[in-house]
Each structure stands twice: as C-alpha cells, then as structure tokens.
Amino acid sequence: MPRQKILIIDDEKEINDLIRSYIIKEDYLAFSAYDGKRALALVEEENPDLIILDVMLPDIDGTHLSLQIRAKTNAPILFLSCKGEEIDKIIALSAGGDDYMTKPFMPGELIARIKAHLRRRQSSQYGSSELEEAKMYNFPGLSVNMQTREVFADGVSANLTAKEFDILTLLLGNPKRIFTVDQIFEHAWKLNSLEGDSRTVMVYISTLRKKIESNPANPKYILSVRGVGYKFNHNLFNDKK
Structure with a gap:
C-alpha cells in the first residue's frame, strides 16, 4: 500500500520541521509549505491524504485558505492555532476544517488524531458498510x-x-x-x-x-x-x- 501523504502548512519553520519529524517517524510522507500560495500548489501536485493547517499565515488567513483547499480536495484538514477561544474553533470548523488543536500541543495527541482521520478516510474510500x-x-x-x-x-x-x-x-x-x-x-x-x-x-x-x-x-x-x-x-x- 502506498505511503500516505501529509501536508504541513505553517509559516513557523521550527514548528513545521518538528511536526514533519513526528510524521516521518510514523512512516508517512511529509510535505511542507510556509505560505498559502505554496500550499495550494502542493495540494494540486501531491494530492495529500491529510492537511495540517496553521490558522495564521503570512499571505492569507488559514480559514480562507481552508475554503480554497476544500474546493480542491476532501482530505481531512486539521487546524493548529494558538487561538483557543470557542469562536475561533467555530470559524475554523465552519470553513471546512475537520479538527482543531491549540498550540502548544502534545505530539502523542497530534499523531493519534492524524491516525484517526486517516483510518476514517481510508475506510470511507475502500471499506464497505451496511x-x-x-x-x-x-x-x-x-x-x-x-x-x-x-x-x-x-x-x-x-x-x-x-x-x-x-x-x-x-x-x-x-x-x-x-x-x-x-x-x-x-x-x-x-x-x-x-x-x-x-x-x-x-x-x-x-x-x-x-x-x-x-x-x-x-x-x-x-x-x-x-x-x-x-x-x-x-x-x-x-x-x-
């Protein structure tokens, strides 16, 4: 089975690299983008199975980018943000997000959520149900x-x-x-x-x-x-x- 692809969109290189290292350890393919323009290009080029998206980017708001991504793919979008207010979560989920985690986050929880979303996506694509x-x-x-x-x-x-x-x-x-x-x-x-x-x-x-x-x-x-x-x-x- 081909290795699943995960796109990380975060303009903070240290955080982007850290998440990338966690993902690679789990044997996923990881791609990094530091702005919205590059992120959209990678969505087109790589067709990722899951997208990790920071709410605050230098060239576009993450929720606006989510709407553009959602028009291209149904891959799960997991938002990361330092904003923990309820309204921020509501806006992100309403913009096509599937999940929302606040920074700082625990690596174990991030990986657990990634695996859960990917299992669900794989099941919906290849599995059958009653x-x-x-x-x-x-x-x-x-x-x-x-x-x-x-x-x-x-x-x-x-x-x-x-x-x-x-x-x-x-x-x-x-x-x-x-x-x-x-x-x-x-x-x-x-x-x-x-x-x-x-x-x-x-x-x-x-x-x-x-x-x-x-x-x-x-x-x-x-x-x-x-x-x-x-x-x-x-x-x-x-x-x-």
Whole structure:
C-alpha cells in the first residue's frame, strides 16, 4: 500500500520541521509549505491524504485558505492555532476544517488524531458498510448516494465535507436511534470525546443543516432531542412506503 501523504502548512519553520519529524517517524510522507500560495500548489501536485493547517499565515488567513483547499480536495484538514477561544474553533470548523488543536500541543495527541482521520478516510474510500448496501437514499428534497458519497438537496450538490457526510450517514443509518454528541464525535472522529468536543459536533450539525435543510431553523431531516442529542427523522422512511 502506498505511503500516505501529509501536508504541513505553517509559516513557523521550527514548528513545521518538528511536526514533519513526528510524521516521518510514523512512516508517512511529509510535505511542507510556509505560505498559502505554496500550499495550494502542493495540494494540486501531491494530492495529500491529510492537511495540517496553521490558522495564521503570512499571505492569507488559514480559514480562507481552508475554503480554497476544500474546493480542491476532501482530505481531512486539521487546524493548529494558538487561538483557543470557542469562536475561533467555530470559524475554523465552519470553513471546512475537520479538527482543531491549540498550540502548544502534545505530539502523542497530534499523531493519534492524524491516525484517526486517516483510518476514517481510508475506510470511507475502500471499506464497505451496511449502509452501502442500500447504495442510494431518496427523500423529498434530499438524495444520498452511499457509493459516491454525494448528497443533493433539492437537486443541488450539498458539497458535504467528509465529517459532515459521516455524521449524516450515522444518523441516516439508524433512524430510530438518538445519538448523544459524544457518540457522534467518537463515531466521526474515531477518538474519545473530551471536554469541548460537544461544541464541535454542534457546529457540524448546524453547518450540515444549512447545507441540506430548506429551513435550518425548523429542520425536517436532522432532529434535535432536547437534553439528549440528535436523530434522523424516521417518519421520512414511512413516507417512502
């Protein structure tokens, strides 16, 4: 199996080199960029399996760069930042990020998160699941293609990120089950949920609703169960019969 590629985008050479050394020790191929222009070029040239992105770059804001990268690839984007406020995390995740870690970080946790994202990506590309047997789900105003991982809302591509698709299909595949935010996080990120991760899930649910719901404030697909979590509207399955 070809070695997986990881792109590190951080203008601080010392940090970039340090992360690179951790990655190489784990037998991944590492590529470094110190600004947005070079980063976009490497995304095109190398098609990385995962991207580590600093929020603050000399020529472009990391969240703006994330949007440009997301238009080219669905590879997981793991943000690194010295900013630890909740609003910073929300902005980064809303800009297409899949994860967010604050500096300084523990090398072991960084590698664990990298491995979790890559396992999930590999599973989605080559693995199969019970859901995939259905191949296609069609509801009024919503179509989900399990094989191509495409979602259409009112006939228009929803352009879901990998994590958004994973969350949607978790709920879709278990329409009568209510999932807590911790369960959703652990399924989508393949990591144990920690304090603050519940907010990450809430941001993703909010963004997902904006992409697939005609009225996100009054959703008909992804329903909230007060004090418990979220579920897919199982009544839509009855409507199909």
